[in-house]
Amino acid sequence: MPELPEVEVICQGLQSHLLNQTISSVYCSGKDLRIPIDCVALQTELLNSAITSLRRRAKYLLLKTDNGAALIIHLGMTGNLGIFPAGTALKKHDHVCWTLGNNTELRYNDTRRFGSIRLLKPETSSSDEKAFFAAIGPEPLSRNCSTAYLMQRAVNRKQSVKSFLMDSHVLAGVGNIYANETLFKAGIHPEQPASSLSAKQWERVLTVLRKTLKHAIACGGSTISDFVNASGEGGYFQMNFKIYGKTGEPCETCGEIVQKKQVGGRASFYCRKCQPISTNTCDER
DNA sequence: CAAGTTACCTGACGGC
DNA sequence: TGCCGTCAGGTAACTT
Incomplete structure (x- = not known):
């Protein structure tokens, strides 16, 4: 479910509920996520420590506590984090639950269990965090992501x-x-080789991507099936989908029937007229 | 080494 | 009603 905008919305929604709260107990369902959950370690490292910060990097949430420990949480396809009154009944697929000082609970729910919760121990959390995020590319909304960077990475791909x-x-x-939406708005066919895009096309991709992500965050994210923010409300960016899931419908721009095809193993939607497969070799480059 | 495929897991949906 | 196949927002291990 969650891509950058959805994780950002969850992060923003949780801030006020989590900051300065002390963790008084930790519950685990016993079922593992994509990586095993060490419930004993979660208990020993987090108990009686206070949450000092929560931020997003890529599709991960990074939660830090005042004893130097940290959690790196990924929501996978169906994961979600929400705040609930302490003691109320757990729902199906609630896998981790942190009781907080103000009589509320932070709960991680994940139907398909494709998410992950990594615990970084106090002694090594700083270097572990750096190492973990070093392998991930720049944030599209940050300044260190540029047209030049994308072009350089795309060389020979x-x-x-x-x-x-x-x-x-x-x-x-x-x-x-957001990959589907961006390429539609940028007028680029999803199967065009990365190395064949012109500088102008990369510029358009980045501009459109940033605009789309910001718009989605402002809309509270996209709700497909079951996405809800920390307060249990769905986002409404799905109302703005131009191409995703529109197979067989007329393109909003030109009326051509929207196509669906697997690209890199993932469902891809595109308009044959608005996103021509361009074999531009040298003219625009 | 780059790029494509598969596995991980549950549930919703359509066809029969 | 139910059984079966297909599909789903992600990631990483594996194969080619």
Whole structure:
């Protein structure tokens, strides 16, 4: 479910509920996520420490406590974090629950268990954090992501531009929905090789991507099936989808029927007229 | 080494 | 009603 905008919305929504709260107990369902959960370690490292910060990097949430420990949380496809009154009934697929000092609980719910919760111990959390995030590409909304950077990374890459945009080692936080939307608005076919885009096209991709991500964050993210923010409210950016999930419908721009095709193993939606497969070799480069 | 494929897991949906 | 196949927002290990 969650791509950069959804994780950002959750992060912002949780801030006021979590900051300065002391963790008084930790519950685990016993089922593992994508990586095993060490419940004993979660208890020993976090108990009676206070949450000092929460921020997003890529699709990860980084939560730090005053004893120097940290959690790196990923929501996978169906993960979510929410605040609930302490003691109320757990829901199906609630896998980790942190009781906080103000009589509330932070709960991690994840139907498919594709998410992950990594615990960084106080002694090594700083270097572990750096190492973990070093492998991930720059934030598309930050200044250190530029047209020049994307062009340079795309040199000699025969891979489709869509897979390239979704590669977390290249760019942080871009998933299937926003890759589809961005390429539609930029007028670029998802299967065009990354190395074949002109400077002008890369500029358009980055501009459109940033605009789309910001718009989605402002809308509270996209709700497909079950996404909700920390207060249990869905986002409404899905109302603004131009191409994602529109198979068989007329293109909003030109009326051509929207196509669906697997690209890099992921469902890809595009308009044949608005996103022509360009074999531009030298003219625009 | 780059790029494509598969596995991880549950649930919703459509066809029969 | 139910059984079966297909599909789903992500990531990383594996294969080619």
